[in-house]
Amino acid sequence: MAGTSVFAELVDEDTTVFKFYSDGEWKRSTSGKLVSIINPTTRKTQYKVQACTQEEVNKIIEAAKTAQKSWAKTPLWKRAELLHKAAAILKEHRAPIAECLVKEIAKPAKDAVTEVVRSGDLVSYCAEEGVRILGEGKFLVSDSFPGNERTKYCLTSKIPLGVVLAIPPFNYPVNLAVSKIAPALIAGNSIVLKPPTQGAVAALHMVHCFHLAGFPKGLISCVTGKGSEIGDFLTMHPGVSCISFTGGDTGIAISKKAGMIPLQMELGGKDACIILEDGDLDLAAANIIKGGFSYSGQRCTAVKVILIMESVADTLVEKVKAKVAKLTVGPPEDDCDITPVVTESSANFIEGLVMDAKQKGATFCQEYKREGNLIWPLLLDNVRPDMRIAWEEPFGPVLPVIRINSIEEAIHHSNASNFGLQGCIFTRDINKAILISDAMETGTVQINSAPARGPDHFPFQGLKDSGIGSQGITNSINMMTKIKSTVINLPTPSYAMG
Numbered sequence: 001m002a003g004t005s006v007f008a009e010l011v012d013e014d015t016t017v018f019k020f021y022s023d024g025e026w027k028r029s030t031s032g033k034l035v036s037i038i039n040p041t042t043r044k045t046q047y048k049v050q051a052c053t054q055e056e057v058n059k060i061i062e063a064a065k066t067a068q069k070s071w072a073k074t075p076l077w078k079r080a081e082l083l084h085k086a087a088a089i090l091k092e093h094r095a096p097i098a099e100c101l102v103k104e105i106a107k108p109a110k111d112a113v114t115e116v117v118r119s120g121d122l123v124s125y126c127a128e129e130g131v132r133i134l135g136e137g138k139f140l141v142s143d144s145f146p147g148n149e150r151t152k153y154c155l156t157s158k159i160p161l162g163v164v165l166a167i168p169p170f171n172y173p174v175n176l177a178v179s180k181i182a183p184a185l186i187a188g189n190s191i192v193l194k195p196p197t198q199g200a201v202a203a204l205h206m207v208h209c210f211h212l213a214g215f216p217k218g219l220i221s222c223v224t225g226k227g228s229e230i231g232d233f234l235t236m237h238p239g240v241s242c243i244s245f246t247g248g249d250t251g252i253a254i255s256k257k258a259g260m261i262p263l264q265m266e267l268g269g270k271d272a273c274i275i276l277e278d279g280d281l282d283l284a285a286a287n288i289i290k291g292g293f294s295y296s297g298q299r300c301t302a303v304k305v306i307l308i309m310e311s312v313a314d315t316l317v318e319k320v321k322a323k324v325a326k327l328t329v330g331p332p333e334d335d336c337d338i339t340p341v342v343t344e345s346s347a348n349f350i351e352g353l354v355m356d357a358k359q360k361g362a363t364f365c366q367e368y369k370r371e372g373n374l375i376w377p378l379l380l381d382n383v384r385p386d387m388r389i390a391w392e393e394p395f396g397p398v399l400p401v402i403r404i405n406s407i408e409e410a411i412h413h414s415n416a417s418n419f420g421l422q423g424c425i426f427t428r429d430i431n432k433a434i435l436i437s438d439a440m441e442t443g444t445v446q447i448n449s450a451p452a453r454g455p456d457h458f459p460f461q462g463l464k465d466s467g468i469g470s471q472g473i474t475n476s477i478n479m480m481t482k483i484k485s486t487v488i489n490l491p492t493p494s495y496a497m498g
């Protein structure tokens, strides 16, 4: 159970109230204020977390700056060793952490366990990759540039940035936190985590696994509180050297306010699934179900619009409808496919998109049904560009189908979006697939499979409003470092074997 056994330190006498983590200790905030986490299924308060003060943030950042200085002098193999230890502890305690994910964000039980295990694997992989790529630098000689003799040797290495601020979203509060924490730590940075409010308790449990692994005091801390209250103070703090953020439009606002520091932003998406006449329609239907409806569509990489050639549209829609009918709908504890969406306001937003489509004449392949935050899976056929759902991301189990008559039309619709995260194409013609992939303005295109971030060492990036920079283990490590050069100047040119 959450907050029991090795996690007992995290809670107050009232076992539903969780402390925050600062300077290697679990603390109550001096604000005396708590933030409620509402269980999306019961719509009742499940846990409470501390609303940290600005003073507490200042202390955390000061401690992080000090701890980082010693951490940067810790041998790479020792940093990796601690990360491997944290990964093992995280995997060992997968059950109570997964339980938090079920209660806080209504993630289906099996997927919740998968998220924790995947996170442990990510931390270990990151430790190994860090040892490899940070153990290497460059050696350059001066005579390749016109006018120079070989009188200068340039040695470059990757150095840490300082304090990395990590802000993950609700849908992967553990995995998208460690995908920022592990690269930051292996590269010699300290880390301040601000978890999403829904998902904060799972994140606090994950942080405790790092505590148990024995990382130095102050190197890792976790500030809780509403992003709308404490967010600006954190993101504009002069002690922060880098921000790694995943979430919605908030990321655009942060980018405008943050100082002259490296930013890694993974924001929303409107991933299109383009199906050509020669596409394998069974494969496409299976991927539409997996891509569009897993975790009830609450993934940035979810399939968010189907662009299907008119000549095969009826067949594809029938196949998808048959599969939608088989999806189980209900509580995450029962491991249902479709579970309540994260908040009531999210459910209201989704309903707004559905009603707009209804009013403008979309074809409902199923009856629209909602109970509390639970929305039954819905396929909307004959969606037209004047409908909001053609462009906006529902972040819910509702999927629009737009019928198209040419490849150009599909590319045009996909590229007209302000987002540019991923897209996918179903065709048996690899040459066409490559041409379409090249024409699509998205960070990744999947051929004959649904969009996905993983495997976690693959590069993951969005164009336009979908983000800044690139994630994936290797790219994140590199992003959280800076190049430092040392140039050795020789009195006379020197050529080896010359």
Ligand SMILES: NC(=O)C1=CN([C@@H]2O[C@H](COP(=O)(O)OP(=O)(O)OC[C@H]3O[C@@H](n4cnc5c(N)ncnc54)[C@H](OP(=O)(O)O)[C@@H]3O)[C@@H](O)[C@H]2O)C=CC1
Binding pocket: 167, 168, 169, 170, 171, 194, 195, 196, 197, 198, 225, 226, 227, 228, 230, 231, 232, 235, 246, 247, 248, 249, 250, 251, 254, 266, 267, 268, 269, 299, 300, 393, 395, 421, 462, 466
């Ligand atoms: N590209 C990607 O990889 C992903 C993108 N997303 C996108 O995120 C959205 C849904 O996720 P959601 O968690 O609701 O996104 P939000 O942008 O609302 O929140 C993301 C994180 O930012 C915090 N936050 C809120 N306000 C501020 C602020 N002013 N300053 C700093 N931090 C702040 C939140 O904390 P709090 O919870 O306390 O408000 C949360 O931790 C969707 O639009 C989706 O497309 C989601 C997942 C992955």
Ligand SMILES: O=C(O)[C@H](O)COP(=O)(O)O
Binding pocket: 171, 172, 176, 246, 298, 299, 300, 301, 302, 451, 452, 453, 454
């Ligand atoms: O935030 C998201 O939704 C993720 O980054 C997507 O990850 P996934 O493709 O592994 O679900």
